[in-house]
Amino acid sequence: VSAAPSAFSDEKGGSASEPEYGHDPASGGIFSSDYKRHDDLKEMLDSNKDSLKLEAMKRIVAMIARGKNASDLFPAVVKNVACKNIEVKKLVYVYLVRYAEEQQDLALLSISTFQRGLKDPNQLIRASALRVLSSIRVTIIVPIMMLAIKEAASDMSPYVRKTAAHAIPKLHSLDPEQKDQLIEVIEKLLADKTTLVAGSVVMAFEEVCPDRIDLIHKNYRKLCNLLIDVEEWGQVVIINMLTRYARTQFLNPNINESLLEENSEKAFYASDDEEEEDKKAEPATLAKRKPYVMDPDHRLLLRNTKPLLQSRNAAVVMAVAQLYFHLAPKAEVGIIAKALVRLMRSHSEVQYVVLQNVATMSIKRRGMFEPYLKSFYIRSTDPTQIKVLKLEVLTNLANETNISTILREFQTYIKSMDKDFVAASIQAIGRCATNIGEVRDTCLNGLVQLLSNRDELVVAESVVVIKKLLQMQPEQHSDIIKHMAKLIDNIQVPMARASILWLIGEYCEHVPKIAPDVLRKMAKSFTNEEDIVKLQIINLAAKLYLTNSKQSKLLTQYVLNLAKYDQNYDIRDRARFIRQLIVPTDKSGALSKYAKKLFLALKPAPVLESPFKDRDHFQLGSLSHLLNAKAAGYQELPNWPESAPDPSVRNVEIPDWSKCSSRKDRKEKKVEKPFYSDSEGESGPTESADSGNCESDSGSGSASASGSDESGSGSESEESGEETESDEEEEDEEEEKKKRKKLDKTKAKKQAEESAERCTIHTIHQISCIINFDQFDMNKITSVFSQTLAPSGSIKMYELLHRIKGEGLAVEYCFSRQPFSPEPNMVAVQIQFTNNTNSETKNLHIEDPRLQSGMRIREFAEIDVLAAGESVTVVMGIDFCDSTQAANFQLCTHTRKFFVSIQPPVGELMTPAFLTENDFKKEQGKLMGMNEILEKLTLGEKCVNEHVIVERVTATANLSRVPCGSDKECRFAGKTVSSGCLVLVTVTTKEGGGAQLTVNCEKMLIGTMLVKDILQALSQ
């Protein structure tokens, strides 16, 4: 026992000067010393001094970093997971994440610490708890992780939400079966409006459900607009995803050009009689194709990504470049060239990737890079792989006008010391020669000169390239063939020898004297040649036998005999095959007649193509493109759709429900007047297209787009007001009468507002109270009435300013649930002032409202005098923009100012809507999926019957009851005040006090909050 501490202190002394274990002084085996060392680490970890623990953890982390196994310390380390010292804790996390997979049972001991951490008030601790929890790859905790992620996804702190987004792919890779639930979380986080979350959640989207393009629709515009403020790594991920999205949702901007090309080709090749048909067909096809108009959303994407070409991050620039290459109209793609050329100054790895992509682009769009030709000139200090890529680009850019400068440049390259690069340069010259007829002879001459180069590799490469060039016009170049035949004595590179032999064989008629002699030499050295050379010797022999059998018969026999006993079976096979084919025997088959045709057929000249041709079917900038092979997890870039999918799916300002129906109504009405409707039908789309164009021209971007949207909904809201009225007219007369009454009342109220407002409200109050009592008995009839009046019985007063704080002035407010007549999309707030002082209060009014963007206030008229002991009630309107954000303002008297705020419960943000049972079902059907929230609950003790449920629900939210056939179900409907989104609530009761609550609302936030409130109300 006493030995242990001393050993420990020794170790400690040693460790201060030498934090790592460099060498082992004791000659005990590795195992024993390891065991010992770990023993002292364990003791340090068990001590109660943080500094010792930290020291131990640092040494353990150093071990991990060097790849040493430290797993046997797991129990000792994991104990410290709850350590107070934050650095120790962090290092324990590092350890835990590294080894948890191996020690699953022990890892579970730490889970409760993280669960506690998830509830910590400090967001950093919450986030790091979630981070570590989700990084522990232990399947048993999947449910805990799922729960934690779900909770974190609705955390207040965007940083925690970001961590939640990061955790999603972790959980998905641990347990793919959680996919569906994770998609729900992704959906929720996609709706997040902070830039911090955007990149991470799109990353999660790409890993978990990249095919769920439908989740993007609603967030598309937001993502486009946020893009510039997202951190750079997120930008890359979002841009890549949006490229794919755009390919599925928009039309090909170059569609007209490709159409023109098609047509011109047709016209060129078409014979006369076909042409006539074409003439008929052409106008038809052209007529079918509408003139292309770019979707404003497509334009939005292009416009918002363009500034990112200026990013300092090469990955972002590349992402934008590929987006433009794949999505932009031809005329606009050019802008990316400058940025890409700029990237070439970066680190050589960046250069490598960029050049690969430039090489692919330069084939499709040569003109784009032509002005930057000189930026691709090669320096002797470039690494070889960069040189070769630059060469590729230069070759792709070569055309009639610049070929002379390029060739001059190539000439200097041939003199380089880097032989691989010289070989590539020779190939490049060959390619230029095949592509540009004018310089073919010049190139050929240059290459022939290279044949006398001292470097054999250079000569060999030239031979191979010359062979390909000669195939294009062999007649004129028998001199060169002769020259090459002479070279065979000196060149040792097998590929070059094979090429020369093939050339001589192929064109043996041009060099009738030399060819047999070459065969003679080759027969002599046959056994020492490489396999490809041997094959070509057999080939040459066969061809000579067919053309000049007199001189070469015996030689051929000799070669074939040699080949017969070769070690390589390919060569033996070839010999057997050729013998059968060319040497006439009795048994020789029908083919030998055609031997000459078989061997000496005219062969098409090879096309020297860039290896980068057609690589653009891979998304540029991707790993798959770089490797020219599909990498795991690569998402194909979809082809453009034939016709554009519905663009309205991206409308975020919820496509006004009333607006839609009213449109439909209008159209139906117009059927009677076909003249108008026709013209309307045509002008509709062009109008929208025009406005799209204006937008893109104005360049003010997102703001204008969303602005116009908003204003659209604003103007619409008045209409919707009228519309509800007209809807109501269709309902029962009985109801209509009541409605009239109500209207009268409000009119009366308006008139009396200034003078005797209080009285009217009082009367309303009284009436509503009376009705309230009776309501439950005449449930069905009051369904309309309940809309305005029923809930007011349970109106709750909230305190705005306490008597003491307000120095005698007490202010209370309530949500009267009356429509606010001056502005229908405002919530009416009824405010009651009571003057508890002994003196008058003068000039009561509102000042300096501080509101969230979009919110508006309609102030009440100033109250001149409020006598001592009196109270007065006024009504003001607040447009909360369908959010529960508080409206802050100052309440001013002639002497004082008080800061106050009004925060609405979510239930007050809506007004009742009247639906029939069928309408309700129809609308509910439209609001499925992400718009539907289901929740099970147990009803509170007092919720015994339907009436109580109706009462509770209507008290919580300003909704109206919808008639329903089943008595197990209660349905309620309403619309949000500012944007008029439908809110549908269904409560289905079950045997034994259970119930299910369904809320359908397009505004998910409202839906969720409403669910919470109703749940609370019902379970009390």
Next chain:
Amino acid sequence: MIHSLFLVNASGDIFLEKHWKSVVSRSVCDYFFEALERATEPENVPPVIPTPHHYLINVLRHRIYFVAVIQSEVPPLFVIEFLHRVVDTFQDYFGVCTEAAIKDNVVVVYELLEEMLDNGFPLATESNILKELIKPPTILRTVVNTITGSTNVGEQLPTGQLSVVPWRRTGVKYTNNEAYFDVIEEIDAIIDKSGSTITAEIQGVIDACVKLTGMPDLTLSFMNPRLLDDVSFHPCVRFKRWEAERILSFIPPDGNFRLLSYHVSSQNLVAIPVYVKHNISFREGSSQGRFELTLGPKQTMGKAVESVLVSSQLPRGVLNANLNPSQGTYTFDPVTKLLSWDVGKINPQKLPSLKGSMSLQAGASKPDENPTINIQFKIQQLAISGLKVNRLDMYGEKYKPFKGIKYMTKAGKFQVRT
């Protein structure tokens, strides 16, 4: 995204590994070592190496290979750019990024890597944020930490992470408030045999060292902003303002950062500040070669050309060089055949020259490659493109900062073909 990271030193040893997801065995690096063997030069290792189950993406900086292991499709530049950012961060923290520095600070390195990536996706890469999370090791802090037992790890979430200016930390305080800007331009050029310019372009950067209290809002304007038509910005620069007014408006990060880099392309006319007269020749049949080199200034706007260094890779056949410099010193490495001549300052009255003979392998034929000459130089107080800063203004804070601007022109990849 990024699964694991291995650091490999010049002798091919893995000296650090870090895994962000399941552990990937270090044997995956064997594929990298194969590629390393195949490559003739260290910089010729392909940046992306496919293996049966993984892809290896590597960058080479400071003679260390940073090998990232990835498993599925990810933009290669994303990984490359991130790895470079890691190197920059190490350099920022430890002053140098060497194997020794990384080994000495292995715990900080690990903590940094932990913060920079979460599950393989970049989390915090902004230096200002990282420095709030993990304080850089200084001698003083190391001493204090050992005495008091306090730590390097911050306890609060860096406020920058949540704010709209994630690149700046809050609560910055200085007694001397100063802002320095260095305009540095590098000329990349290829000059042909006859002395005419084949291509020349300028790569410029504006590096800043800003030590200002609070949340200053700076604007920087130029006399001739038209020169800057191809620029990339630090994220702090307000792009809209630049587009509209050609003014750089930004809330700077604290400390050193690169505000902007720009490119004056080969389509513009670029002044070449030095010329080279050379005569390098080998005679057929003789084992001697002649070497003559003279440097001279041109288009320097009256400024002195300093720190001139000439280097050239001579052909393989050259055994030795016997040269005579008029100033400075020269070295010739007979193994790598690299000739370098440290010239110093060019005196226009007495042009520096290097003359002499080279001995070739006896009996070998005359080399047919021509060596290229690489030149490095510096010119103080001059931006060769003509860019000039007009003024720097500060808003948002009340004190008066000390401001300074420095110009410098350097040779980038400046090559003369012979």
